[in-house]
Structures are given as C-alpha cells and as structure tokens.
Amino acid sequence: MIRANGVYLRYPDGTEALKDINLHIKPGEIVYITGPSGSGKTSLLKLLLGMEFATLGSLEVMGMPMVKGKTASINKLRRKIGPVFQEFKLIDGRTAFENVMMGMRFLGMPPRKMKDEAKNALIKVGLEEKMASKVENLSWGQQQRVAIARAIARKPALILADEPTGNLDQENAMNILKILHNVKDINTTVLITTHATHLLDGIEDANFLHVDNGSIRVEGKGW
Amino acid sequence: MKTFLYNVGYFHRETWRIVKSNLLSNLFSVLGTGLILFLFGMVATGTLIGNELLAKLQQEAEISAYFSETMDESVALLLVDEIKEIEGVWNARLVGEEESRSQMEDLLGEEAGILELFEENPFAAFIEIRIHLDSMDTVLNEVDNLNGIEYVRDNRAVLERLQGIIGGLKIIGTLIILAVGITTLIILSHMIRQGIYNNREQINTLRLLGAPGSFIGFPFVMVGLLLTLLGGALATILINVLINSGYSSIDGALTFIPLPSQQGLMMNISILIIAVSLVLGLLGSLFGLSSIGKNR
Incomplete structure (x- = not known):
C-alpha cells in the first residue's frame, strides 16, 4: 500500500521536515503516527497525499510513484484516499450533508447511493441530528466529525487522518478512533497522526510509528 | 460523462x-x-x-455604349446581341432616343423643364449594358473595340x-x-x-x-x-x-x-x-x- 525508501523532505525555506523515512505499510493495516507538534507527522501525510514531494528518496502509494508533475495520476490516486485534515477543510455555507456529498460527487456514484453513503457516514459519527446544519454553525468537534464522515463515506482504500481527535473530548475521541478502526473491516488502510498518546492505551490491533525531529524513532506493534 | x-x-x-x-x-x-x-x-x-x-x-453597375447616329436600329440590335456574349455582361438592351430623354427627365425631376428649351431631342440612342463590377475593365475594353461603337461611358468612379x-x-x-x-x-x-x-x-x-x-x-x-x-x-x-x-x-x-x-x-x-x-x-x-x- 505504502512504500518509502530513504525519503527526505526539505521545504524551500531550508527546513528539513523529514529525514531518511523508510516505511512499508500493507493493505488493511492501521498505523498510528505519534510525535510532538512539529515532529513531521503532517509533512509525512502531505507526502502521501501528493501535497508535497520528496526531495530525496522514493515513495509509492498504491503502486504509484509520488513524483511532481503527474497531476492527473495524483488526482486519480486522491480519489482512492479519504483525507481528514487537521484544519478540516470543510466548505462553508453548506450543510454537513452537502459537505459529505461533496467528497463523493466525482467518484461516479449514482445520486441515490451517494445520499445513502452520506447519511450512513454521518450517522456513524453521531451527527444524524446535524445533517442539515451549516458547517460553520457546528462546534469544532462536530466539524471534525463531518470531516471524518466525508472521508469514510468515500469508501477509500486509504484513510489519512491528521489529528482526527484533536478537538474532541475523551469520549468522542475514543468513538472516532473506534469508527476509524472499524473501516478496517472493508480492508481500508488507516494512518492516524496524533500527539495524544494517552488515547492509545490498550489499542492492540494497530502498528505505531513515533516520529521525532523528522525521523522515525520507534516502530512497533502495540504500545 | x-x-x-x-x-x-x-x-x-x-x-x-x-x-x-x-x-x-x-x-x-x-x-x-x-x-x-x-x-x-x-x-x-x-x-x-x-x-x-x-x-x-454592383448588380446595377452599368455602362453606356454610344454608336454612330447613322447606324440602323437593326444593326444596333445585332450589336446588342454581340455585347451580351461578352463575359461579365449579364444584360444589354437598346435604349432609344425617346427613352433616353425620359430617363434624363426622371433624373432631373423638377428641373426637367429645362429640356423644353431644346427644339429637338438632344439625346442619342445608346446601349445600356449591365455588368458584373469585377469584370468592368475587360468589358469596357471589349465593348470599346467593337465595330460601330464610338464612345463608352461608365460610372466606375461612383462605384x-x-x-x-x-x-x-x-x-x-x-x-x-x-x-x-x-x-x-x-x-x-x-x-x-x-x-x-x-x-x-x-x-x-x-x-x-x-x-x-x-x-x-x-x-x-x-x-x-x-x-x-x-x-x-x-x-x-x-x-x-x-x-x-x-x-x-x-x-x-x-x-x-x-x-x-x-x-x-x-x-x-x-x-x-x-x-x-x-x-x-x-x-x-x-x-x-x-x-x-x-x-x-
């Protein structure tokens, strides 16, 4: 699913965000990427989504080399990914339901199926009462759940969730992690970044990468 | 799609x-x-x-060909037929002296009374030739060279x-x-x-x-x-x-x-x-x- 060999990422201002990243993530795996703020977790997800490109080394996502300039191929790849952004990237002025629908409109799904998937995803994240609410009128936690619903409704092969529990209380955070774990049933690979390691106590069916200062320091199963 | x-x-x-x-x-x-x-x-x-x-x-582009006053009308009509054969000419007809005067009267309108001063009709018969504007030069040349044609007048400047x-x-x-x-x-x-x-x-x-x-x-x-x-x-x-x-x-x-x-x-x-x-x-x-x- 994901294969990285000696990946480095340096931003134009000279900041070295990632150093010598080596990864091999198989389909259906759940991987938590932990580490303090600024350690390189988000940069790694940006590479996987084609928002940034490795300055050195090679990276493949679903068999596609992530290199600059392949706009059409990267767009196609992104359609198989369910991203959950740290800053949500929801579309203001639309309802929660419309936001979830927006993520599926160009996937070739018939309208009836899109509507059913959107409703089911919003029910899964506990927002059935807020489907018709404009997203800007929702709390941060609710907006985060809309973003997650948008990602899972697409039935992606890969979910890239950047701090998906960042704005949630303990109970809601655990619920979200449970939802993200459940997508494993449809063989979806899930990468979740978080700095809230206390939420991960007791999680056993996942792998863990600890990133610090741009490098993977600890790798393992269980915590 | x-x-x-x-x-x-x-x-x-x-x-x-x-x-x-x-x-x-x-x-x-x-x-x-x-x-x-x-x-x-x-x-x-x-x-x-x-x-x-x-x-x-352009459709109404025409030239007037004058022939000798002594020419017989039947000969002038033969000349008309000959002119019709020229490439670039889409119609030609003989305009008699009376019609020529009448055309001038129409043109002069209220001033046509001036023509009463002439004892005889001062206008000669001529051949009215309608042509395609693009062919004006060649038609003029050919008509001018025809036997019996004395003078050719065109409205090229206006056109x-x-x-x-x-x-x-x-x-x-x-x-x-x-x-x-x-x-x-x-x-x-x-x-x-x-x-x-x-x-x-x-x-x-x-x-x-x-x-x-x-x-x-x-x-x-x-x-x-x-x-x-x-x-x-x-x-x-x-x-x-x-x-x-x-x-x-x-x-x-x-x-x-x-x-x-x-x-x-x-x-x-x-x-x-x-x-x-x-x-x-x-x-x-x-x-x-x-x-x-x-x-x-």
Missing part, C-alpha cells in the same frame, strides 16, 4: 451560488457585456446593410468610391469586432478569476479530494456562459429596438435605398449576437479557468 449526468443538479446550484456570491459585480458584467455586444450588433447591422447596398449597386467607403467601413467594423471580442474576454475572464479567487478554499479542498479540473471548472464555465448569454440577450433587445425604430423612421422617406428586409435583418443579427456571446462566454471562461492549474 456519467459523473456530469449524476451531478446536473449540483452544477446548476453551484452556478447560481457563484453568481449570487458576487451578484452586483456579475450584474455589472452583464450590463457591460450587453453594451459591448450592442456596439458589436450595431457594427454588424451596418456591415449587413452595407453589403446589401453594395450587392445591389469605386462606394466600394472604398464600404471597404473602409468593413475595416472599422473588423477593428470594432476585435475590440469587442477582446474587451468581452477580458471582462469575463476577470469575472471568472474573481469567482475562482472567492472560492479558492473550496477549489483547493476539491483538488485535495481528487476532483478533476473539469468537475471543478464546469460551474465556472456555466457562469461565464450565463453572463455572456444574458449580455447577448440584452444586446439583442436593444439592437432590435434600434433596427425597428430605424426602419420606421426611414419608411417611405428613402425608398431608393435598397435595405434588406427588416425581419430577416433582425433575425440574422439576433442569431449572430447570441452565437458570438456563446463563443466569447466559452473562451472567456476557459481563459479565466487557466488559473486553476496547480496540484496543491
């Missing part, structure tokens, strides 16, 4: 949302585009009328002047059409860019979700087409009012001007304006959309 069909309703809603999100600017764009297309419509109307006028005048005026109008028309096209494209692509800028966050999100450029851009193309079509409709109404009042005011007063039929002209101009607005709308939108090209 399937994606487009599944999302017809979405594209429709998005188009109106983009229009409404910047309603005042879009209204001014429609007005501006409408007035520019009205200007284009006026030029096109002038060109169509000018072309009609020139075609009629050439008219052609020159219409040619000048065509150049001005072309320049105005170019200016109209460029101005409309600038206004429209600016509006589309403005729309893209206002919706940049949504566009960026859609790109990150993998939406193809065509999906993101389609509502903007629809907006461009809608704005120019509304502008085109406005221009069509204005130009039709103008043509109508123009024809009404010259009705009966200038019957000798060979104008095209009013209904035909209005129909042609309306179709032309709408077609031009469609093309400009599409091009302007595509120019505007060229700014959605990044992969981030």
